[in-house]
Amino acid sequence: MTTPAVSLQGASLSFGNRVLWHDLDLEINPGEFFAVLGPNGSGKTSFLRVLLGLQPLTHGSARINGSSVARGSRDIGYIPQQKSFVSGTPLRARDLVGLGLDGHRWGVRLNGRRHRRRVDELLDLVGASSYAEAPVGLLSGGEQQRLRAAQALATDPKVLLCDEPLLSLDLHHQQAVSALINTQCHEQNSAVVFVTHEINPIIDYVDRVLYLAGGQFRVGAPEDVMTTEVLSDMYNSHVEVIHNEGRIIVVGLPDATTHHHGEED
Amino acid sequence: MDLNEFMNAVFNFEDYSQLLPLVTNSLIAGAVLGLVGGLIGTFVMMRDLAFAVHGIAELSFAGAAFALLIGANVVFGSLLGSVVAAVILGVMGMRARDRNSIIGVIMPFGLGLGILFLSLYEGRSANKFGLLTGQIVSVDTVQLNVMLGCSLFVIVALLAIWRPLTFASADPDLAEARGVPVGKLAIGFMFLLGLAVALSIQIVGALLVLALVITPSAAALRVTASPRLVVGLSVIFALVSVVGGILLALGGRIPISPYVTTISFLIYVVCRLIGARRDKLGRTRRSASPDIAAVKVTAA
Numbered sequence: 247m248t249t250p251a252v253s254l255q256g257a258s259l260s261f262g263n264r265v266l267w268h269d270l271d272l273e274i275n276p277g278e279f280f281a282v283l284g285p286n287g288s289g290k291t292s293f294l295r296v297l298l299g300l301q302p303l304t305h306g307s308a309r310i311n312g313s314s315v316a317r318g319s320r321d322i323g324y325i326p327q328q329k330s331f332v333s334g335t336p337l338r339a340r341d342l343v344g345l346g347l348d349g350h351r352w353g354v355r356l357n358g359r360r361h362r363r364r365v366d367e368l369l370d371l372v373g374a375s376s377y378a379e380a381p382v383g384l385l386s387g388g389e390q391q392r393l394r395a396a397q398a399l400a401t402d403p404k405v406l407l408c409d410e411p412l413l414s415l416d417l418h419h420q421q422a423v424s425a426l427i428n429t430q431c432h433e434q435n436s437a438v439v440f441v442t443h444e445i446n447p448i449i450d451y452v453d454r455v456l457y458l459a460g461g462q463f464r465v466g467a468p469e470d471v472m473t474t475e476v477l478s479d480m481y482n483s484h485v486e487v488i489h490n491e492g493r494i495i496v497v498g499l500p501d502a503t504t505h506h507h508g509e510e511d
Numbered sequence: 512m513d514l515n516e517f518m519n520a521v522f523n524f525e526d527y528s529q530l531l532p533l534v535t536n537s538l539i540a541g542a543v544l545g546l547v548g549g550l551i552g553t554f555v556m557m558r559d560l561a562f563a564v565h566g567i568a569e570l571s572f573a574g575a576a577f578a579l580l581i582g583a584n585v586v587f588g589s590l591l592g593s594v595v596a597a598v599i600l601g602v603m604g605m606r607a608r609d610r611n612s613i614i615g616v617i618m619p620f621g622l623g624l625g626i627l628f629l630s631l632y633e634g635r636s637a638n639k640f641g642l643l644t645g646q647i648v649s650v651d652t653v654q655l656n657v658m659l660g661c662s663l664f665v666i667v668a669l670l671a672i673w674r675p676l677t678f679a680s681a682d683p684d685l686a687e688a689r690g691v692p693v694g695k696l697a698i699g700f701m702f703l704l705g706l707a708v709a710l711s712i713q714i715v716g717a718l719l720v721l722a723l724v725i726t727p728s729a730a731a732l733r734v735t736a737s738p739r740l741v742v743g744l745s746v747i748f749a750l751v752s753v754v755g756g757i758l759l760a761l762g763g764r765i766p767i768s769p770y771v772t773t774i775s776f777l778i779y780v781v782c783r784l785i786g787a788r789r790d791k792l793g794r795t796r797r798s799a800s801p802d803i804a805a806v807k808v809t810a811a
Contacts, residue, residue, distance in 0.1 A: 298688045300688065317688075317690045318688070318690015322688075326685055326688070329684070331681070334556065335736070336553060336557065336731075336732055336741040337677075337681055338736050338737060338738075341737075341738050342682070345677065345678045345682065345685075346685070349674055349677065349678030349686060349689065349691065350675055350678065350689045350690050350691050351674055352671055352672065352674065353670065353671055353674065354673045354674060380736075381736030382736075
Protein backbone atom coordinates (compact mmCIF):
# COMPACT_ATOMS: atom_id res chain seq x y z
CA MET A 247 0.00 0.00 0.00
CA THR A 248 1.38 3.40 -0.95
CA THR A 249 1.57 6.28 1.49
CA PRO A 250 -1.17 8.81 0.72
CA ALA A 251 0.26 12.12 -0.51
CA VAL A 252 -2.13 14.02 1.73
CA SER A 253 -4.08 12.64 4.65
CA LEU A 254 -6.42 14.40 7.04
CA GLN A 255 -7.89 12.65 10.06
CA GLY A 256 -10.79 14.09 12.01
CA ALA A 257 -9.67 17.52 10.88
CA SER A 258 -11.68 20.52 12.02
CA LEU A 259 -11.05 24.20 11.54
CA SER A 260 -12.96 26.98 13.18
CA PHE A 261 -12.33 30.66 13.81
CA GLY A 262 -14.07 31.70 17.02
CA ASN A 263 -17.45 29.98 16.83
CA ARG A 264 -17.53 29.95 13.04
CA VAL A 265 -16.89 26.39 11.89
CA LEU A 266 -15.36 26.13 8.44
CA TRP A 267 -15.31 22.36 8.34
CA HIS A 268 -15.66 19.66 10.92
CA ASP A 269 -14.44 16.07 11.22
CA LEU A 270 -12.92 15.88 7.77
CA ASP A 271 -11.32 12.53 6.89
CA LEU A 272 -9.54 12.55 3.58
CA GLU A 273 -6.77 10.79 1.72
CA ILE A 274 -5.36 12.08 -1.54
CA ASN A 275 -3.21 9.64 -3.50
CA PRO A 276 -0.07 10.33 -5.52
CA GLY A 277 -1.02 11.18 -9.09
CA GLU A 278 -4.52 12.29 -8.13
CA PHE A 279 -5.92 15.61 -9.38
CA PHE A 280 -8.02 16.88 -6.50
CA ALA A 281 -10.08 20.07 -6.76
CA VAL A 282 -11.31 22.12 -3.79
CA LEU A 283 -14.44 24.12 -4.55
CA GLY A 284 -16.81 26.33 -2.64
CA PRO A 285 -17.97 29.92 -2.19
CA ASN A 286 -15.76 32.67 -0.77
CA GLY A 287 -15.17 32.30 2.94
CA SER A 288 -15.89 28.57 2.96
CA GLY A 289 -12.31 27.77 3.97
CA LYS A 290 -10.72 26.80 0.66
CA THR A 291 -7.62 28.90 1.18
CA SER A 292 -7.47 27.89 4.85
CA PHE A 293 -7.48 24.28 3.67
CA LEU A 294 -4.29 25.01 1.71
CA ARG A 295 -2.78 26.94 4.60
CA VAL A 296 -3.29 23.92 6.83
CA LEU A 297 -1.42 21.73 4.34
CA LEU A 298 1.33 24.35 4.09
CA GLY A 299 1.73 24.24 7.85
CA LEU A 300 0.78 27.92 8.17
CA GLN A 301 -2.59 27.33 9.84
CA PRO A 302 -2.94 24.93 12.78
CA LEU A 303 -6.03 22.70 12.86
CA THR A 304 -8.53 23.14 15.66
CA HIS A 305 -8.81 19.34 15.95
CA GLY A 306 -7.39 16.34 14.17
CA SER A 307 -4.22 15.85 12.21
CA ALA A 308 -2.87 16.57 8.76
CA ARG A 309 -0.04 14.68 7.09
CA ILE A 310 1.90 15.21 3.87
CA ASN A 311 3.53 12.13 2.42
CA GLY A 312 3.31 10.35 5.76
CA SER A 313 4.76 13.04 8.02
CA SER A 314 3.01 15.84 9.90
CA VAL A 315 2.59 19.11 8.04
CA ALA A 316 5.50 21.51 8.54
CA ARG A 317 6.31 24.94 7.20
CA GLY A 318 8.70 24.94 4.28
CA SER A 319 8.35 21.23 3.50
CA ARG A 320 10.31 20.20 0.41
CA ASP A 321 7.53 17.75 -0.47
CA ILE A 322 5.21 20.64 -1.30
CA GLY A 323 5.13 22.89 -4.32
CA TYR A 324 2.89 25.92 -3.97
CA ILE A 325 1.39 28.17 -6.63
CA PRO A 326 -0.14 31.19 -4.88
CA GLN A 327 -2.89 33.40 -6.26
CA GLN A 328 -1.74 35.44 -9.19
CA LYS A 329 -0.43 38.75 -7.96
CA SER A 330 1.41 41.00 -10.37
CA PHE A 331 4.94 42.13 -9.70
CA VAL A 332 5.50 45.87 -9.90
CA SER A 333 7.51 47.02 -12.90
CA GLY A 334 10.53 48.07 -10.83
CA THR A 335 11.15 44.63 -9.33
CA PRO A 336 14.86 43.91 -9.79
CA LEU A 337 14.34 40.31 -10.89
CA ARG A 338 14.31 38.63 -14.27
CA ALA A 339 12.18 35.59 -15.02
CA ARG A 340 15.12 33.30 -14.30
CA ASP A 341 15.85 34.96 -10.97
CA LEU A 342 12.27 34.44 -9.82
CA VAL A 343 12.46 30.75 -10.67
CA GLY A 344 15.86 30.61 -8.96
CA LEU A 345 14.31 31.89 -5.73
CA GLY A 346 11.89 28.97 -5.85
CA LEU A 347 14.90 26.69 -5.97
CA ASP A 348 17.04 28.08 -3.13
CA GLY A 349 15.49 31.38 -1.97
CA HIS A 350 15.01 29.99 1.53
CA ARG A 351 18.75 29.38 2.05
CA TRP A 352 20.92 31.84 3.96
CA GLY A 353 23.79 33.76 2.45
CA VAL A 354 24.49 34.47 -1.19
CA ARG A 355 24.41 31.89 -3.97
CA LEU A 356 27.72 30.16 -4.63
CA ASN A 357 26.99 27.16 -6.90
CA GLY A 358 26.24 29.40 -9.88
CA ARG A 359 26.62 27.03 -12.81
CA ARG A 360 24.62 24.12 -11.45
CA HIS A 361 21.92 26.51 -10.29
CA ARG A 362 21.74 28.08 -13.74
CA ARG A 363 21.37 24.72 -15.43
CA ARG A 364 18.51 23.70 -13.13
CA VAL A 365 16.75 27.04 -13.69
CA ASP A 366 17.06 26.55 -17.46
CA GLU A 367 15.47 23.11 -17.15
CA LEU A 368 12.58 24.50 -15.16
CA LEU A 369 12.03 27.39 -17.57
CA ASP A 370 12.02 24.92 -20.42
CA LEU A 371 9.55 22.69 -18.59
CA VAL A 372 6.95 25.45 -18.36
CA GLY A 373 7.69 26.91 -21.81
CA ALA A 374 9.13 30.14 -20.44
CA SER A 375 12.62 29.94 -21.97
CA SER A 376 11.91 32.66 -24.51
CA TYR A 377 11.44 35.27 -21.81
CA ALA A 378 14.02 33.97 -19.33
CA GLU A 379 15.95 37.24 -19.30
CA ALA A 380 12.92 39.57 -19.26
CA PRO A 381 12.20 41.59 -16.09
CA VAL A 382 9.26 39.97 -14.24
CA GLY A 383 7.48 43.31 -13.92
CA LEU A 384 7.10 43.51 -17.70
CA LEU A 385 5.57 40.03 -18.10
CA SER A 386 1.85 39.40 -18.52
CA GLY A 387 -0.18 37.69 -15.78
CA GLY A 388 -0.13 34.44 -17.71
CA GLU A 389 3.62 34.54 -18.21
CA GLN A 390 4.15 35.30 -14.54
CA GLN A 391 1.91 32.41 -13.57
CA ARG A 392 4.01 29.99 -15.65
CA LEU A 393 7.02 31.15 -13.67
CA ARG A 394 5.07 30.44 -10.49
CA ALA A 395 4.53 26.94 -11.78
CA ALA A 396 8.26 26.59 -12.48
CA GLN A 397 9.03 27.79 -8.93
CA ALA A 398 6.59 25.29 -7.49
CA LEU A 399 8.06 22.42 -9.50
CA ALA A 400 11.63 23.29 -8.48
CA THR A 401 11.80 20.74 -5.68
CA ASP A 402 10.05 17.89 -7.57
CA PRO A 403 7.23 18.08 -5.05
CA LYS A 404 5.10 15.11 -4.00
CA VAL A 405 2.16 17.46 -3.56
CA LEU A 406 1.35 20.49 -5.69
CA LEU A 407 -0.89 23.02 -3.93
CA CYS A 408 -2.52 25.57 -6.22
CA ASP A 409 -4.52 28.52 -4.91
CA GLU A 410 -6.74 29.81 -7.72
CA PRO A 411 -3.83 29.72 -10.16
CA LEU A 412 -6.05 30.59 -13.13
CA LEU A 413 -7.58 33.70 -11.63
CA SER A 414 -7.43 36.72 -13.97
CA LEU A 415 -5.77 34.74 -16.76
CA ASP A 416 -7.16 34.74 -20.28
CA LEU A 417 -8.52 31.50 -21.73
CA HIS A 418 -5.32 30.51 -23.52
CA HIS A 419 -3.19 30.87 -20.44
CA GLN A 420 -5.83 29.14 -18.31
CA GLN A 421 -5.60 26.12 -20.56
CA ALA A 422 -1.83 26.24 -20.77
CA VAL A 423 -1.29 26.52 -17.01
CA SER A 424 -3.81 23.83 -16.10
CA ALA A 425 -2.39 21.48 -18.73
CA LEU A 426 1.04 22.07 -17.25
CA ILE A 427 -0.18 21.18 -13.78
CA ASN A 428 -1.92 18.09 -15.10
CA THR A 429 1.30 16.96 -16.78
CA GLN A 430 3.16 17.20 -13.50
CA CYS A 431 0.35 15.23 -11.87
CA HIS A 432 0.55 12.32 -14.29
CA GLU A 433 4.18 12.22 -15.38
CA GLN A 434 5.76 12.86 -11.97
CA ASN A 435 2.96 11.18 -10.04
CA SER A 436 2.46 14.26 -7.85
CA ALA A 437 -0.83 14.79 -6.07
CA VAL A 438 -2.45 18.07 -7.11
CA VAL A 439 -4.69 20.02 -4.75
CA PHE A 440 -6.31 22.69 -6.86
CA VAL A 441 -8.36 25.36 -5.12
CA THR A 442 -10.73 27.09 -7.51
CA HIS A 443 -14.18 28.65 -7.70
CA GLU A 444 -14.59 27.52 -11.27
CA ILE A 445 -14.30 23.85 -12.15
CA ASN A 446 -14.79 23.99 -15.91
CA PRO A 447 -11.25 24.94 -17.00
CA ILE A 448 -9.95 21.82 -15.24
CA ILE A 449 -12.97 19.54 -15.57
CA ASP A 450 -11.16 17.14 -17.91
CA TYR A 451 -8.38 16.56 -15.38
CA VAL A 452 -10.20 16.38 -12.05
CA ASP A 453 -10.42 12.99 -10.36
CA ARG A 454 -12.25 14.04 -7.20
CA VAL A 455 -13.56 17.24 -5.67
CA LEU A 456 -13.95 18.52 -2.14
CA TYR A 457 -16.90 20.90 -2.05
CA LEU A 458 -17.02 23.23 0.96
CA ALA A 459 -20.13 25.28 1.77
CA GLY A 460 -22.13 26.32 4.80
CA GLY A 461 -19.83 24.54 7.28
CA GLN A 462 -20.33 21.24 5.45
CA PHE A 463 -18.29 19.32 2.95
CA ARG A 464 -18.70 16.61 0.33
CA VAL A 465 -15.96 14.55 -1.28
CA GLY A 466 -16.31 12.53 -4.45
CA ALA A 467 -16.17 12.46 -8.21
CA PRO A 468 -17.36 15.73 -9.78
CA GLU A 469 -20.44 14.10 -11.32
CA ASP A 470 -21.48 12.76 -7.90
CA VAL A 471 -20.85 15.93 -5.88
CA MET A 472 -21.81 18.59 -8.38
CA THR A 473 -25.50 17.70 -8.54
CA THR A 474 -28.69 19.63 -7.91
CA GLU A 475 -29.52 17.47 -4.85
CA VAL A 476 -26.12 17.64 -3.14
CA LEU A 477 -25.50 21.35 -3.65
CA SER A 478 -29.11 22.30 -2.77
CA ASP A 479 -28.68 20.35 0.45
CA MET A 480 -25.37 22.06 1.28
CA TYR A 481 -26.55 25.56 0.49
CA ASN A 482 -29.89 24.91 2.12
CA SER A 483 -31.71 26.45 -0.82
CA HIS A 484 -32.52 25.34 -4.33
CA VAL A 485 -29.45 25.30 -6.57
CA GLU A 486 -29.73 24.05 -10.12
CA VAL A 487 -26.74 22.16 -11.54
CA ILE A 488 -26.66 21.65 -15.28
CA HIS A 489 -24.29 19.19 -16.94
CA ASN A 490 -23.78 20.17 -20.53
CA GLU A 491 -21.18 18.84 -23.01
CA GLY A 492 -18.77 17.93 -20.26
CA ARG A 493 -19.19 21.29 -18.50
CA ILE A 494 -20.90 21.91 -15.19
CA ILE A 495 -22.98 25.04 -14.75
CA VAL A 496 -24.29 25.98 -11.31
CA VAL A 497 -27.29 28.30 -11.34
CA GLY A 498 -28.91 30.16 -8.49
CA LEU A 499 -26.29 30.22 -5.78
CA PRO A 500 -27.70 31.96 -2.71
CA ASP A 501 -24.57 33.92 -1.94
CA ALA A 502 -24.31 36.79 -4.42
CA THR A 503 -20.75 37.58 -3.37
CA THR A 504 -19.41 34.31 -4.75
CA HIS A 505 -17.55 34.49 -8.01
CA HIS A 506 -19.38 31.57 -9.55
CA HIS A 507 -20.07 32.48 -13.10
CA GLY A 508 -23.57 31.04 -12.62
CA GLU A 509 -26.26 33.54 -13.48
CA GLU A 510 -28.24 34.77 -10.50
CA ASP A 511 -32.02 34.36 -10.65
CA MET B 512 27.32 87.72 -5.37
CA ASP B 513 28.29 87.71 -9.04
CA LEU B 514 28.89 84.62 -11.09
CA ASN B 515 32.62 84.68 -10.53
CA GLU B 516 32.30 84.75 -6.79
CA PHE B 517 29.70 82.03 -6.96
CA MET B 518 31.93 79.77 -9.05
CA ASN B 519 34.79 80.47 -6.70
CA ALA B 520 32.72 79.45 -3.71
CA VAL B 521 31.47 76.29 -5.37
CA PHE B 522 34.52 75.11 -7.26
CA ASN B 523 37.89 76.04 -5.83
CA PHE B 524 40.88 73.84 -6.29
CA GLU B 525 43.65 76.05 -4.87
CA ASP B 526 45.89 74.33 -2.33
CA TYR B 527 44.23 71.08 -3.30
CA SER B 528 47.26 68.94 -2.58
CA GLN B 529 47.56 70.33 0.95
CA LEU B 530 43.88 69.93 1.66
CA LEU B 531 43.54 66.37 0.44
CA PRO B 532 45.36 64.65 3.34
CA LEU B 533 43.06 66.44 5.78
CA VAL B 534 40.01 64.65 4.46
CA THR B 535 41.43 61.15 4.23
CA ASN B 536 39.17 60.02 7.06
CA SER B 537 36.11 61.51 5.41
CA LEU B 538 37.01 59.88 2.12
CA ILE B 539 37.35 56.45 3.72
CA ALA B 540 34.09 56.96 5.59
CA GLY B 541 32.42 58.18 2.43
CA ALA B 542 33.55 55.19 0.41
CA VAL B 543 32.32 52.72 3.01
CA LEU B 544 29.00 54.53 3.32
CA GLY B 545 28.62 54.46 -0.44
CA LEU B 546 29.01 50.70 -0.28
CA VAL B 547 26.46 50.38 2.53
CA GLY B 548 23.97 52.75 0.88
CA GLY B 549 24.22 51.03 -2.46
CA LEU B 550 23.71 47.57 -0.95
CA ILE B 551 20.83 48.39 1.36
CA GLY B 552 19.15 50.71 -1.16
CA THR B 553 18.21 47.80 -3.40
CA PHE B 554 16.12 46.29 -0.63
CA VAL B 555 14.69 49.69 0.33
CA MET B 556 13.36 49.96 -3.21
CA MET B 557 12.06 46.38 -3.31
CA ARG B 558 10.27 46.77 0.03
CA ASP B 559 8.98 50.24 -0.81
CA LEU B 560 10.59 51.87 2.24
CA ALA B 561 11.69 55.24 0.83
CA PHE B 562 9.38 57.17 3.13
CA ALA B 563 10.48 55.03 6.08
CA VAL B 564 14.10 56.00 5.46
CA HIS B 565 13.11 59.65 5.73
CA GLY B 566 11.20 59.02 8.97
CA ILE B 567 14.10 57.10 10.48
CA ALA B 568 16.46 59.91 9.55
CA GLU B 569 14.42 62.49 11.47
CA LEU B 570 14.47 60.41 14.64
CA SER B 571 18.14 59.81 14.15
CA PHE B 572 18.53 63.57 13.97
CA ALA B 573 16.68 63.90 17.30
CA GLY B 574 19.03 61.33 18.85
CA ALA B 575 22.10 63.12 17.54
CA ALA B 576 20.81 66.50 18.73
CA PHE B 577 20.22 65.08 22.19
CA ALA B 578 23.74 63.64 22.27
CA LEU B 579 25.11 67.03 21.23
CA LEU B 580 23.12 68.72 24.00
CA ILE B 581 24.35 66.45 26.79
CA GLY B 582 27.87 66.32 25.38
CA ALA B 583 27.75 62.65 24.43
CA ASN B 584 29.05 61.08 21.23
CA VAL B 585 26.90 62.31 18.35
CA VAL B 586 27.36 59.14 16.31
CA PHE B 587 26.01 57.02 19.17
CA GLY B 588 23.06 59.36 19.69
CA SER B 589 22.21 59.22 16.04
CA LEU B 590 22.54 55.41 15.96
CA LEU B 591 20.26 55.07 18.97
CA GLY B 592 17.49 57.31 17.58
CA SER B 593 17.67 55.63 14.24
CA VAL B 594 17.55 52.06 15.48
CA VAL B 595 14.67 52.80 17.85
CA ALA B 596 12.66 54.36 15.01
CA ALA B 597 13.48 51.57 12.59
CA VAL B 598 12.54 48.78 14.99
CA ILE B 599 9.27 50.52 15.93
CA LEU B 600 8.41 50.74 12.25
CA GLY B 601 9.44 47.13 11.71
CA VAL B 602 7.23 45.84 14.52
CA MET B 603 4.21 48.09 14.03
CA GLY B 604 4.02 48.77 10.35
CA MET B 605 4.25 45.53 8.41
CA ARG B 606 1.72 46.69 5.86
CA ALA B 607 2.62 49.66 3.68
CA ARG B 608 -0.49 51.69 4.50
CA ASP B 609 -0.12 51.34 8.28
CA ARG B 610 3.54 52.04 7.98
CA ASN B 611 3.13 55.29 6.08
CA SER B 612 0.71 56.71 8.62
CA ILE B 613 3.00 55.71 11.50
CA ILE B 614 5.93 57.39 9.76
CA GLY B 615 3.80 60.47 9.18
CA VAL B 616 3.18 60.60 12.92
CA ILE B 617 6.71 59.82 14.09
CA MET B 618 8.61 62.05 11.68
CA PRO B 619 7.42 65.50 12.77
CA PHE B 620 7.70 64.39 16.41
CA GLY B 621 11.35 63.44 15.87
CA LEU B 622 12.11 66.62 14.00
CA GLY B 623 10.42 68.67 16.73
CA LEU B 624 12.44 66.96 19.45
CA GLY B 625 15.61 67.59 17.47
CA ILE B 626 14.84 71.29 17.12
CA LEU B 627 14.10 71.48 20.84
CA PHE B 628 17.47 69.93 21.74
CA LEU B 629 19.33 72.12 19.28
CA SER B 630 17.76 75.33 20.57
CA LEU B 631 18.82 74.38 24.11
CA TYR B 632 22.35 73.64 22.88
CA GLU B 633 24.75 76.52 23.30
CA GLY B 634 27.79 75.25 21.43
CA ARG B 635 28.97 76.00 17.93
CA SER B 636 26.09 76.61 15.57
CA ALA B 637 27.91 74.87 12.72
CA ASN B 638 27.39 71.63 14.67
CA LYS B 639 23.63 72.22 14.68
CA PHE B 640 23.39 72.86 10.99
CA GLY B 641 25.68 69.93 10.23
CA LEU B 642 23.28 67.39 11.68
CA LEU B 643 20.62 68.34 9.17
CA THR B 644 22.65 69.10 6.09
CA GLY B 645 25.88 67.18 6.51
CA GLN B 646 29.43 68.06 7.36
CA ILE B 647 32.95 67.67 6.08
CA VAL B 648 36.38 67.10 7.59
CA SER B 649 34.65 66.48 10.86
CA VAL B 650 35.23 62.75 10.93
CA ASP B 651 37.86 62.08 13.59
CA THR B 652 39.56 58.72 14.04
CA VAL B 653 37.27 57.55 16.86
CA GLN B 654 34.17 58.35 14.83
CA LEU B 655 35.74 56.73 11.81
CA ASN B 656 36.32 53.51 13.71
CA VAL B 657 32.77 53.42 15.00
CA MET B 658 31.47 54.04 11.50
CA LEU B 659 33.70 51.43 9.92
CA GLY B 660 32.73 48.85 12.55
CA CYS B 661 29.01 49.49 12.10
CA SER B 662 29.31 49.50 8.32
CA LEU B 663 31.16 46.22 8.33
CA PHE B 664 28.46 44.72 10.55
CA VAL B 665 25.69 45.94 8.24
CA ILE B 666 27.44 44.59 5.14
CA VAL B 667 28.16 41.16 6.63
CA ALA B 668 24.65 40.84 8.07
CA LEU B 669 23.09 41.85 4.74
CA LEU B 670 25.13 39.27 2.87
CA ALA B 671 24.09 36.62 5.39
CA ILE B 672 20.36 37.24 4.88
CA TRP B 673 20.66 38.20 1.20
CA ARG B 674 18.76 35.37 -0.49
CA PRO B 675 15.85 34.90 1.94
CA LEU B 676 15.51 38.69 2.18
CA THR B 677 15.30 38.95 -1.61
CA PHE B 678 12.72 36.16 -1.61
CA ALA B 679 10.68 37.73 1.20
CA SER B 680 10.84 41.18 -0.40
CA ALA B 681 9.82 40.08 -3.89
CA ASP B 682 7.30 37.42 -3.02
CA PRO B 683 6.30 37.28 0.67
CA ASP B 684 3.48 34.74 0.25
CA LEU B 685 5.58 32.12 -1.44
CA ALA B 686 8.57 32.84 0.79
CA GLU B 687 6.45 32.22 3.87
CA ALA B 688 5.16 28.95 2.44
CA ARG B 689 8.74 27.91 1.75
CA GLY B 690 9.60 28.40 5.41
CA VAL B 691 11.35 31.77 5.17
CA PRO B 692 10.85 33.68 8.48
CA VAL B 693 9.33 36.67 6.69
CA GLY B 694 8.33 38.62 9.80
CA LYS B 695 11.65 38.21 11.62
CA LEU B 696 13.57 39.14 8.48
CA ALA B 697 11.50 42.32 8.17
CA ILE B 698 12.44 43.42 11.68
CA GLY B 699 16.07 42.39 11.22
CA PHE B 700 16.23 44.36 8.02
CA MET B 701 14.75 47.46 9.67
CA PHE B 702 17.47 47.21 12.34
CA LEU B 703 20.17 47.17 9.66
CA LEU B 704 18.43 50.00 7.82
CA GLY B 705 18.44 52.02 11.04
CA LEU B 706 22.20 51.56 11.34
CA ALA B 707 22.80 52.45 7.70
CA VAL B 708 20.68 55.61 7.94
CA ALA B 709 22.45 56.78 11.09
CA LEU B 710 25.81 56.28 9.40
CA SER B 711 24.83 58.13 6.25
CA ILE B 712 23.60 61.06 8.32
CA GLN B 713 27.18 61.67 9.49
CA ILE B 714 28.17 62.58 5.94
CA VAL B 715 25.11 64.01 4.18
CA GLY B 716 22.89 64.98 7.11
CA ALA B 717 19.39 63.93 8.11
CA LEU B 718 17.56 65.79 5.38
CA LEU B 719 19.61 64.36 2.54
CA VAL B 720 19.95 60.71 3.47
CA LEU B 721 17.69 59.70 0.61
CA ALA B 722 20.36 60.81 -1.85
CA LEU B 723 22.63 58.06 -0.53
CA VAL B 724 20.16 55.31 0.28
CA ILE B 725 17.49 55.68 -2.42
CA THR B 726 18.76 57.58 -5.45
CA PRO B 727 21.60 55.23 -6.46
CA SER B 728 19.37 52.13 -6.35
CA ALA B 729 16.47 53.90 -8.02
CA ALA B 730 18.85 54.92 -10.80
CA ALA B 731 20.23 51.38 -11.15
CA LEU B 732 16.69 49.96 -11.36
CA ARG B 733 15.96 52.19 -14.34
CA VAL B 734 18.62 50.55 -16.47
CA THR B 735 18.61 46.87 -15.48
CA ALA B 736 16.54 44.18 -13.81
CA SER B 737 19.40 41.77 -13.26
CA PRO B 738 19.78 41.51 -9.47
CA ARG B 739 23.59 41.42 -9.54
CA LEU B 740 23.82 44.35 -11.91
CA VAL B 741 21.34 46.39 -9.87
CA VAL B 742 23.43 45.93 -6.75
CA GLY B 743 26.72 46.54 -8.55
CA LEU B 744 25.55 49.70 -10.28
CA SER B 745 23.83 50.98 -7.17
CA VAL B 746 27.06 50.62 -5.16
CA ILE B 747 29.09 52.29 -7.90
CA PHE B 748 26.61 55.19 -8.17
CA ALA B 749 26.62 55.71 -4.41
CA LEU B 750 30.42 55.58 -4.25
CA VAL B 751 30.82 58.05 -7.10
CA SER B 752 28.33 60.42 -5.47
CA VAL B 753 29.93 60.44 -2.01
CA VAL B 754 33.60 60.32 -2.93
CA GLY B 755 33.10 62.66 -5.86
CA GLY B 756 31.09 65.00 -3.66
CA ILE B 757 33.79 65.13 -0.99
CA LEU B 758 36.53 65.77 -3.56
CA LEU B 759 34.60 68.58 -5.24
CA ALA B 760 33.60 70.17 -1.94
CA LEU B 761 37.17 70.33 -0.71
CA GLY B 762 38.22 73.74 -1.95
CA GLY B 763 34.90 75.60 -1.84
CA ARG B 764 33.26 76.88 1.32
CA ILE B 765 30.00 75.04 0.83
CA PRO B 766 29.07 71.87 2.78
CA ILE B 767 29.54 68.54 1.12
CA SER B 768 25.89 67.58 0.77
CA PRO B 769 24.89 69.70 -2.25
CA TYR B 770 27.70 68.10 -4.23
CA VAL B 771 26.67 64.58 -3.20
CA THR B 772 22.99 65.12 -3.90
CA THR B 773 23.66 66.82 -7.24
CA ILE B 774 25.94 64.06 -8.50
CA SER B 775 23.50 61.37 -7.41
CA PHE B 776 20.61 63.28 -8.98
CA LEU B 777 22.45 63.66 -12.29
CA ILE B 778 23.22 59.94 -12.33
CA TYR B 779 19.54 59.27 -11.78
CA VAL B 780 18.49 61.56 -14.64
CA VAL B 781 20.93 59.92 -17.03
CA CYS B 782 19.72 56.44 -15.99
CA ARG B 783 16.12 57.45 -16.48
CA LEU B 784 16.83 58.66 -19.99
CA ILE B 785 18.67 55.43 -20.82
CA GLY B 786 15.85 53.40 -19.26
CA ALA B 787 13.14 55.24 -21.21
CA ARG B 788 15.01 54.70 -24.45
CA ARG B 789 15.51 51.02 -23.68
CA ASP B 790 11.86 50.51 -22.69
CA LYS B 791 10.83 51.81 -26.08
CA LEU B 792 13.27 49.60 -27.98
CA GLY B 793 12.66 46.63 -25.70
CA ARG B 794 8.93 46.67 -26.12
CA THR B 795 9.05 46.65 -29.88
CA ARG B 796 11.65 43.90 -29.83
CA ARG B 797 9.56 41.77 -27.49
CA SER B 798 6.33 42.02 -29.41
CA ALA B 799 8.09 41.42 -32.72
CA SER B 800 9.90 38.33 -31.46
CA PRO B 801 8.67 35.35 -33.51
CA ASP B 802 9.49 32.64 -30.97
CA ILE B 803 7.38 34.22 -28.23
CA ALA B 804 4.43 34.29 -30.59
CA ALA B 805 5.11 30.65 -31.46
CA VAL B 806 5.14 29.58 -27.81
CA LYS B 807 1.79 31.24 -27.24
CA VAL B 808 0.26 29.42 -30.18
CA THR B 809 1.54 25.99 -29.12
CA ALA B 810 0.42 26.65 -25.55
CA ALA B 811 -3.08 27.37 -26.73
